[in-house]
Each structure stands twice: as C-alpha cells, then as structure tokens.
Amino acid sequence: MLAGGTGRLGLGEIAKSLDLAKGTTHGILRTLQHVGFVEQDRVSGRYQLGAALLHLGTSYLDINELRSRSINWADPLAARSGEAVRIGTVLEGRVLVVHHVFRPDDTFQTLDIGTLLPLHASALGKVLLAYRSALPPAELEQFTRRTVVSPRELAAALEQVRLAGWAAEIEELTLGEAAIAAPIRGYGGLVVGAIGVSGLVERICDTRYRPQPQLVGYVRDAARAVSRDLGAARH
Numbered sequence: 001m002l003a004g005g006t007g008r009l010g011l012g013e014i015a016k017s018l019d020l021a022k023g024t025t026h027g028i029l030r031t032l033q034h035v036g037f038v039e040q041d042r043v044s045g046r047y048q049l050g051a052a053l054l055h056l057g058t059s060y061l062d063i064n065e066l067r068s069r070s071i072n073w074a075d076p077l078a079a080r081s082g083e084a085v086r087i088g089t090v091l092e093g094r095v096l097v098v099h100h101v102f103r104p105d106d107t108f109q110t111l112d113i114g115t116l117l118p119l120h121a122s123a124l125g126k127v128l129l130a131y132r133s134a135l136p137p138a139e140l141e142q143f144t145r146r147t148v149v150s151p152r153e154l155a156a157a158l159e160q161v162r163l164a165g166w167a168a169e170i171e172e173l174t175l176g177e178a179a180i181a182a183p184i185r186g187y188g189g190l191v192v193g194a195i196g197v198s199g200l201v202e203r204i205c206d207t208r209y210r211p212q213p214q215l216v217g218y219v220r221d222a223a224r225a226v227s228r229d230l231g232a233a234r235h
Contacts, residue, residue, distance in 0.1 A: 002038065008046035039187065048187075063089060066193045067098045069229040070184070074101045074195070077222040081215055083197040083204070085222075086112060087184070088124040090134040095125045095194075103199060120154055121147050123169040123181035124194040129154075130161035131183055131191035147172045166220055167194075168211045171201060178204035180211050182223035185232035192230070195223050 001017055002009060009017075015025040029047055032038035039050040070087045078085045078101040085101040095117040102109045119125035120140050128134045140149040148154050161167040170178040181196025196219055197204070205211055 002047065002049050008041055008044065008048045010044075010046050014047065050188075063096070063098050066184070066230075070099055070193070070195060070226045072229070073222045073225045074099055077195070077197065077218055078102070078104055081197045081218045083199040083215070084109065085195065085197055086124060086179075087193060087195045087226075088117065088122075088128070089193040090119075090128050091116065093119065093134065093137055095119060095122055095128065097124075098193070118143070118173065120149075121169065121173045123167045123179035123196045123198070126158065126161055126167035126169065127181045127183050127194040127196075128191065130158040130167065143173050144171055144175050146170065166216055167196075170205060170209065170211075176201055178211070180204065180215055180219050182220045183227075184223055184230065185227040186230045187232065189232055193226075195219065195226060 001014065011022060011026060011029070014029070015022045018025065020028075029038055029040075033040060033050070036050045038047055040047050066089055067087065074085045074087060082104060084103040085099075086097050087099040088095040088097050090096070097112045097115045097117065100112040100115075102111075117125055118137075118141060119129050119134055120136055121143050125134075129136055136151070136154060140151070140154065141147070142149045148157060166180060166182040168178065168180050177198065178201045179196050179198035181194045183191040184193040184195055186192040197215060201209075204215060
C-alpha cells in the first residue's frame with residue numbers, strides 16, 4: 001500500500017485501508033521500521049517506504065519523482081557547463097536515462113531518454129555502483145580499449161568514486177567522448193540516482209586528459225540541489 005501511494009500515509013489511513021485495528025497496524029509498522037523497510041517522518045508522524053528496500057533491488061523512489069525533481073536543475077547545469085545533461089537510475093542491471101537536456105548549441109543531437117547504459121562503462125553507472133545502488137554485471141563487456149573489464153580494477157575505481165564524491169568516464173563507452181557524474185540522494189542520504197554531463201573529450205577534459213575541475217563543481221552542485229529537493233540532508 002505504501003508503494004502504491006502518492007506520498008506519506010498516516011496510521012489511521014493505513015489501518016482503514018487495510019481494514020485492521022490501529023494497534024495491529026502500529027505493531028506491523030514498528031516491525032517494518034526496525035528492519036528499515038518503513039520510515040516515519042519525525043514532524044508529521046506519517047509513514048513511507050524505507051531505504052533498506054533498495055538492498056532488495058526495489059527502489060522506493062518513483063522514477064517520475066526523480067525526473068520531476070531533477071528537471072529544475074538539469075537545464076541550468078546544461079547552460080552553465082555548455083554540455084548535454086543526463087539523469088539516470090538503475091533498471092534491470094543497467095542505467096536508465098530518465099531525463100536528457102541537449103547541449104545548448106546548434107549541433108545535431110538525439111534524445112537519450114529511455115536509453116539503457118552499461119553500469120561499468122558510464123559515469124552515471126559508476127556512481128550507482130559505487131554507492132551500492134546496483135550490483136556490477138557478472139561479465140564486464142568491453143566497448144573500447146579503455147573500458148575497465150577487470151573486477152579488481154573496477155573495484156578500485158569505485159573506491160575512488162566514493163572518496164571523491166563523483167565519477168568520470170573517458171572513452172570507456174564511446175571513443176572521443178567523456179562524462180562526469182555525481183550522486184543524487186533521497187531521504188536518509190541513500191543514493192537513488194545520478195546526474196552528469198557528457199560530451200567530446202576535448203571539452204570535458206583538460207590537456208592532460210583529466211576532467212575539468214569547473215565541470216566537476218557544476219555537476220556536484222546540481223546533484224546536491226536535486227538531493228535537497230528529494231529530502232536529503234546537506235552533504
């Protein structure tokens with residue numbers, strides 16, 4: 001019932017909908033809270049799905065909500081960076097692009113909404129893997145000579161993502177292209193998605209093949225803004 005609801009529900013609403021006594025309903029909710037499957041808002045006392053469900057592979061955050069909360073910040077990020085912006089979340093072991101803003105110039109571009117990207121070879125995917133929003137595929141497909149296909153190397157790369165707070169992908173999916181991404185967090189600080197910029201290597205990276213610090217800052221600022229809109233505490 002909580003999964004199908006439009007928001008937080010009160011004890012009375014839940015008890016009435018399930019045709020249960022309030023005492024019985026409260027006991028069930030307390031049990032679910034104890035294992036992290038349900039969370040109670042401290043201010044309103046209402047209940048919603050908990051973050052622990054993500055560890056079962058079920059997102060408590062509706063994709064439409066992630067997209068609607070991100071839209072307000074995706075356009076400004078594209079304008080500041082001059083690059084295309086994509087927002088993604090996990091779907092069946094890959095990254096589902098739920099929103100895409102074109103690069104603000106007159107070049108030909110194709111809309112990526114609904115596209116599925118590999119977790120290990122995309123900046124968005126690396127973020128989702130690093131914060132355990134997804135599990136790496138059993139076999140890592142090689143898209144270019146730079147694609148990381150060694151589980152040990154991928155584990156080291158993901159550790160670096162956690163330390164830095166952002167991820168980069170440089171010609172690992174498509175030659176000549178690069179991307180930067182940062183985590184989007186929901187209630188409790190749980191990573192529920194990622195936002196990032198992508199474009200030509202010479203625009204995303206400096207002459208030493210490293211992501212432009214200014215672009216990293218833009219992406220992280222946008223990720224924090226979306227996270228705040230989704231109820232995450234400042235981080």
